Amino acid sequence: MLSLTISASVFLLVGYYFWYLGRHNDVSFDIRMGERCYSCKEKIPNWNLDFLDKEYLEMCTCCKRDESLDKVIGIKKKTLLNKVKKYLVSNRSRKLTSGLLIALVVFLIVDIISVLFLKMSWPSYVNNLINISFWSVMLYKQRLTTIKKIKLPPPTIV
Ligand SMILES: [Zn+2]
Numbered sequence: 001m002l003s004l005t006i007s008a009s010v011f012l013l014v015g016y017y018f019w020y021l022g023r024h025n026d027v028s029f030d031i032r033m034g035e036r037c038y039s040c041k042e043k044i045p046n047w048n049l050d051f052l053d054k055e056y057l058e059m060c061t062c063c064k065r066d067e068s069l070d071k072v073i074g075i076k077k078k079t080l081l082n083k084v085k086k087y088l089v090s091n092r093s094r095k096l097t098s099g100l101l102i103a104l105v106v107f108l109i110v111d112i113i114s115v116l117f118l119k120m121s122w123p124s125y126v127n128n129l130i131n132i133s134f135w136s137v138m139l140y141k142q143r144l145t146t147i148k149k150i151k152l153p154p155p156t157i158v
Helices: 002-022 028-032 049-053 061-073 077-089 093-118 122-144
Strands: 024-026 146-148
Touching (some): 002 122, 028 077, 077 093, 077 122, 093 122
Antiparallel strands (some): 024 146
16 A cells, blocks of 8 residues: 555646646756856846856845845755755756666666566565655756746737
């Protein structure tokens, strides 16, 4: 029963990921080039085109102010969250997603071998946990690098 619940949650996660993908526009290039804030995805005024040759992640004035206030108060929750966002938006996070994907494939093979030949069930739990981790990271990355599609009104015939 537990295995079925975990497997169903993986399917729900994957389904939500693709449902979300269809309703949002990707702005990851704008974020990586510093045109948009990596924390709130708003456009940064006075964006400089000189940074087009490399990744340049920038925060807007409002988010910088919020982070400074957070440091003054001493909670540092926003600072930590912004670090996670910056890492997931940057190209460095590809190592994490690639590692999870490789672990997913390896444990899928281990799972198949163990079920067919060894009659063990624990590799399938590990496989499902890696599956959930991978799709959760992918979904959060997607949420950080997309904005909602703007629905235009249908054209009126005059
Ligand atoms: Zn911002």
